[in-house]
Amino acid sequence: EIVMAQSPATLSVSPGERATLSCWASQSVSSNLAWYQQKPGQAPRLLIYGASTRATGIPARFSGSGSGTDFTLTISSLQSEDSAFYYCHHYNNWPPEYTFGQGTKLEI
Amino acid sequence: QVQLVESGGGVVQPGRSLRLSCAASGFTFTTYGIHWVRQAPGKGLEWVAAVLYDGSRKYYADSVKGRFTVSRDNLKNTLYLQMNSLSAEDTAVYYCAKDQMFKSISGLFDSWGQGILVSVSA
Numbered sequence A: 001e002i003v004m005a006q007s008p009a010t011l012s013v014s015p016g017e018r019a020t021l022s023c024w025a026s027q028s029v030s031s032n033l034a035w036y037q038q039k040p041g042q043a044p045r046l047l048i049y050g051a052s053t054r055a056t057g058i059p060a061r062f063s064g065s066g067s068g069t070d071f072t073l074t075i076s077s078l079q080s081e082d083s084a085f086y087y088c089h090h091y092n093n094w095p096p097e098y099t100f101g102q103g104t105k106l107e108i
Numbered sequence B: 001q002v003q004l005v006e007s008g009g010g011v012v013q014p015g016r017s018l019r020l021s022c023a024a025s026g027f028t029f030t031t032y033g034i035h036w037v038r039q040a041p042g043k044g045l046e047w048v049a050a051v052l053y054d055g056s057r058k059y060y061a062d063s064v065k066g067r068f069t070v071s072r073d074n075l076k077n078t079l080y081l082q083m084n085s086l087s088a089e090d091t092a093v094y095y096c097a098k099d100q101m102f103k104s105i106s107g108l109f110d111s112w113g114q115g116i117l118v119s120v121s122a
Helices: none
Strands: A004-007 A009-013 A017-023 A035-037 A044-050 A062-067 A070-077 A082-090 A105-108 B003-007 B010-012 B018-025 B032-039 B046-052 B058-060 B068-073 B078-085 B090-104 B109-112 B114-121
Touching: A004 B010, A017 A082, A017 A105, A035 B090, A044 A062, A044 B109, A062 B032, A070 A082, A070 B032, B003 B090, B003 B109, B018 B032, B018 B114, B032 B078, B046 B078, B046 B090, B058 B068, B068 B090
Parallel strands: A009 A105, B010 B114
Antiparallel strands: A004 A017, A017 A070, A035 A044, A035 A082, A062 A070, A082 A105, B003 B018, B018 B078, B032 B046, B032 B090, B046 B058, B068 B078, B090 B109, B090 B114
16 A cells, blocks of 8 residues: 655645645655645545646646655645645555545645 | 535444435536545545446445445436444545546546535444
């Protein structure tokens, strides 16, 4: 089983600044890495897939990078509405066994 | 737009059973795999199960294998999760989530329901 790890656990950033969230895989996942945003009381929302492709309707200030085992989610020009948990997620493996990182809480 | 609406949650005693439903609309249900993902209170996300677009293949996390059964009714555009032998560790919000891949399973969840709470308690 591939284990996903995220850091930091909590990140506090001021409005207008940039946040950098990290995710590591215990073995290579190529570019099969997605990021989800989850606000309190809401379902997760797909932000990024293929490590760097924004999902439909996601603002350009959300960007993803990385491949193999090391990945980064960058959110520029932070807004208060960006306060949420962010999860990285490995997909496209066989047999199906999909794992998430433990999440990063972003506070604005 | 894609809509997924879960129902059937509630409080259940340990060892008992419960069946969740997920009603889908806004897309061609018969051509996409659907997953169940859960989230224990204050915890992260855990993939639970998936079913292929035509119901021919089903996949489970080790934590629920042998106790949970996923199924779908393509005439009713509805997904089900039959949960047996429930324990406190199964207490969570259960989400149904649509797979992004056409007529296959990728594990990339592009749309989610709002979730339904299952609480296992004596």
